[in-house]
Amino acid sequence: MNMLSVRVWRGGGAADRGFVAYDVPRQPAQTVLDVVTHIQRCIDPTLAYRFACRVGMCGSCAMTVNGRARWTCRTHVEAVAGDGRLEIAPLANLPVIRDLVTDMREFFDKWARAKGQFVPTATRKDEFATVLPAAKERLAVDAAIECIGCGVCYASCDVVGWNRDYLGPAALNRAWTLVNDVRDGANAERLAAVAGDAGCHACHTHQSCTDRCPKGLAPTASIAGLKRKTALAALTGAIP
Amino acid sequence: MSARRTQSLLWLAQRTSAGVLALCVVVHLVTMIIAVRGGLTAAEILGRTRGSFAWAAFYSVFVLAVAIHAPIGVRAIVAETRGAHGRGIDAAMLAFAVLLLALGLRAVAAVTMGPAS
Numbered sequence: 001m002n003m004l005s006v007r008v009w010r011g012g013g014a015a016d017r018g019f020v021a022y023d024v025p026r027q028p029a030q031t032v033l034d035v036v037t038h039i040q041r042c043i044d045p046t047l048a049y050r051f052a053c054r055v056g057m058c059g060s061c062a063m064t065v066n067g068r069a070r071w072t073c074r075t076h077v078e079a080v081a082g083d084g085r086l087e088i089a090p091l092a093n094l095p096v097i098r099d100l101v102t103d104m105r106e107f108f109d110k111w112a113r114a115k116g117q118f119v120p121t122a123t124r125k126d127e128f129a130t131v132l133p134a135a136k137e138r139l140a141v142d143a144a145i146e147c148i149g150c151g152v153c154y155a156s157c158d159v160v161g162w163n164r165d166y167l168g169p170a171a172l173n174r175a176w177t178l179v180n181d182v183r184d185g186a187n188a189e190r191l192a193a194v195a196g197d198a199g200c201h202a203c204h205t206h207q208s209c210t211d212r213c214p215k216g217l218a219p220t221a222s223i224a225g226l227k228r229k230t231a232l233a234a235l236t237g238a239i240p
Numbered sequence: 241m242s243a244r245r246t247q248s249l250l251w252l253a254q255r256t257s258a259g260v261l262a263l264c265v266v267v268h269l270v271t272m273i274i275a276v277r278g279g280l281t282a283a284e285i286l287g288r289t290r291g292s293f294a295w296a297a298f299y300s301v302f303v304l305a306v307a308i309h310a311p312i313g314v315r316a317i318v319a320e321t322r323g324a325h326g327r328g329i330d331a332a333m334l335a336f337a338v339l340l341l342a343l344g345l346r347a348v349a350a351v352t353m354g355p356a357s
Contacts, residue, residue, distance in 0.1 A: 162320065163320065192242075192244055195244040195245070195247055195248045196243055196244040196247045196248075197243075197247060197319060197325065199244070201247045201248070201251050202320075227248075227251055227255075230244075230248040230251075231248050231249070231251055231252040231255075233248065234244075234245045234248035234249045234252070235249070235252070239242065239244055239245045239248055240241075240242055240245065
């Protein structure tokens with residue numbers, strides 16, 4: 001039988017961490033998630049990993065596959081392991097809980113720090129806001145809104161790797177969608193929250209996030225937009 | 241002024257100075273190539289630059305843009321690689337900016353002021 005040579009990261013924050021080798025039968029149209037699932041169900045049931053939808057909607061199965069952060073459910077083995085070898089590790093830049101499972105708390109805490117919550121200016125008694133589909137702000141939101149919070153951009157970002165305070169591409173991308181939401185009422189606080197050495201100004205425009213985003217979004221463009229908006233806010237005194 | 245506002249304004253200053261530098265560097269390089277390929281001597285070049293308000297203004301703007309642009313970039317590099325933040329690094333970068341400005345304007349004065357030969 002045609003077999004895959006798979007190395008999987010095992011262990012948590014303690015000792016005896018490292019890659020463990022497994023041989024997995026190769027199947028037609030096999031995804032990397034299928035490989036991980038085969039190992040857990042047929043070889044070692046103690047393997048910890050995370051997934052939910054299996055169809056690229058939930059964003060929970062992202063891992064480092066052959067050195068690159070990817071959704072494992074949407075990555076076919078034949079696309080990344082032409083030589084029959086796979087190396088599967090947890091996402092980079094996040095603490096490992098165990099095996100392939102990372103602790104996503106700091107990732108989502110940074111969304112909160114970037115004021116990633118919508119703050120309405122109207123009440124339920126008001127009329128619906130009118131937002132024209134072709135409006136400039138609406139188009140900017142459209143370009144960035146489809147993020148599902150998988151963490152691939154965060155794991156791929158060099159700046160996150162060397163600056164642990166950096167909010168990261170996903171949180172800043174989220175902030176950018178709200179900055180362009182004409183119904184939102186917290187933009188002064190949001191722009192102040194995303195400015196500075198831990199915010200949009202730390203971005204080096206390497207564009208790894210944009211290159212790796214499975215949704216084809218461009219967080220780099222969102223961050224560039226935040227740089228322009230924060231500069232304007234600083235000039236007008238909106239950022240004290 | 242908060243650190244966040246400072247950072248936002250520094251980004252604007254660096255971006256604006258980068259735009260000026262892009263133009264200045266092109267003009268400077270084209271001028272150098274024309275001067276060298278045209279076989280101009282140092283004396284002939286000084287003959288054209290000395291007493292020229294246009295060259296003095298151009299290179300003064302060039303020097304000013306460098307003095308703004310470079311320290312902001314160095315500040316970011318030092319902050320990221322050495323973890324240095326706060327007033328100390330800001331003061332050091334301000335001193336660096338003044339040094340660049342002084343050295344640059346001295347050079348501008350040397351080629352645009354004084355006798356032509």
